[in-house]
Amino acid sequence: MKTILPEIIHEDNHILAVNKPTGMLVQGDKTGDESILDAMKRFIKERDGKPGQVFLGLPHRLDRPVSGVLVLAKTSKALSRLAASFRDGGAEKIYWAAVEAPPDPPEGWLTDWLRKDEKTNTSHLVGAECRGAKEARLSYKLIGASKRYWLVELRLLTGRHHQIRAQMAGMGCPIKGDLKYGARRSNPGGGIHLHARRLVLPHPVREGSIFLTAPLPPDAVWQAFPQI
Template sequence: MQNSNSNIASQIIYEDNHLLVINKKVGQLVQGDKTGDESLLDSIKNFIKIRDNKPGNVFLGLVHRIDRPTSGLVIYAKTSKALSRLTQMVKNREIKKTYWAVVTKEMIPTSQRLVHYLKKNEKNNKAIVFPKPTEGAKEAIL
């Protein structure tokens, strides 16, 4: 998905010397994959290079991912030290992802849990959802 520099600028929620938080739109690819589509990572690097008039490569590390069909906040580290610390925070679950769904009809009560099983299809780089345990599928709880 092609992004102009003004588009990236409008998606920045927070930025300092160590990190940058982007409001990712539905359909944007967080990091490169086998589709070859332009990723947010590459778009942001290009944006920073032009905006800050940086010679050479721009360091930008991806702290976590969210799926392409999902919108939401994504954290990128602007230094290797920040990347290491933020990645550890995600691993320790000090930084948590929360997914919200917009529905047209009333959903299950919030006190219940929705459990499905996800199995990745490597050929098309997508996950298949199963309602019950399936060989090779991982449990996904909402």
């Protein structure tokens, strides 16, 4: 069965940005399912008639259950510079989440310490003194509500493993469908309602910044928010 390609939201000689679908791998793993990286390499090879291997690199990642803006690098120079932007805080990352309880207060900052559990592939809030703990910071703002869920906009200030998922659960607002972090039930297909909505970062070669926005999945939960 042929993979459905993600929507391309920006492309130039150095960058390919796509709207990652919920449930699609970014990079291959032990499941053997085709990843966005492999699918887009094949697509570019066929579209452009390239005789050799297509170079695409991953300067950042999104979890499999998450949707939204994913940037791929088309050259090694772009890859190293984009990776540095993500690593050093040069990229502004804005997410939208549908959560099961309203945040209180409705706007603020979260600073926690997270430790990754390799056995369960989860991250947990711990004390700063705990071995392996890493500081996790984000800002959040309640921007909408439906009958059953609340729409929160989040800006990541650090990039820890499962950071948004763990910190929102820690304040009593688990993301819809995220059973690992306290949601009431799973979503069909195993995805969660966390979407990488916008990304602003310096272009790796040209002067200026790139502004990328990913449309929301065509999903009844997202569409139930009258504010979007």
